[in-house]
Amino acid sequence: MVRLSRDTYLPRAVAGVPGVRIAAVLLTAPDQAVVSHTTAAGLWGVAVPLQREDPRVHLTVATGSAVRGRRDRVVHRSPLVDGDTTTRDGVSVTTPQRTWRDLAALLEPTALLAVTDQLLARWCSRPDLQAELDRRPTGRGSARARAVLSLADPRAESPMESVLRWVLHEAGLPAPDLQHVVRDGAGAFVGRADLAWPEQRVLVEFDGDVHRERDVFVDDLRRQNRLVAAGWTVLRFTSADVLGRPDDVVTAIRAALAR
Structure with missing residues (x-):
């Protein structure tokens, strides 16, 4: 067995499987926690380049929640409204467009452009992403998202x-x-x-x-x-x-x- 964090363990043979790690973390996470950020990108099949490998599961909880991060999870606090979440592979996850806006606060433009190109090719239209940016037009990552969206192109074939x-x-x-x-x-x-x-x-x-x-x-x-x-x-x-x-x-x- 491998200890992921306090009271969370997995058999060593499957400890590196992303879906299994997500399921294990959610067992000890609050019911309202939603898979988000780079972990959500992985569930949507979107590669995030230029990032160090990090097996931690990213979760978003409501603002004001007392939930804290652990060795196996990163906890983000942000309001979640109707339309921000959906279900994929049996877990609650942020939608592609909400995932994009969240990642805009974390990624450099080079990596964010790669994410944006992939989302436009598979999951979102440009108006979808623009609407998400219009809903959160200020704050961390807003200028970066705006600059990247104007350049994004779904024809890109690799990050x-x-x-x-x-x-x-x-x-x-x-x-x-x-x-x-x-x-x-x-x-x-x-x-x-x-x-x-x-x-x-x-x-x-x-x-x-x-x-x-x-x-x-x-x-x-x-x-x-x-x-x-x-x-x-x-x-x-x-x-x-x-x-x-x-x-x-x-x-x-x-x-x-x-x-």
């Missing part, structure tokens, strides 16, 4: 693509077209790129771990050769570039656009 977009936005580069399809003069498909500036014929690809697999790597090279032969400049970056040397990434893209 790190979203992170890269925010880096470019902060650097003042023009907004790219996402998932741009390139065709030749006869209209035949040549390739598709994560980010593109069609007028300058510049493409940017973010290569995640899957691109290291042999079959994917070979396909990437062949596609890149086709794009270069068609007159496009192709730049490829990894998380080591975006996170480790973002200034160099910006410089390379700015130079390509200038050419």
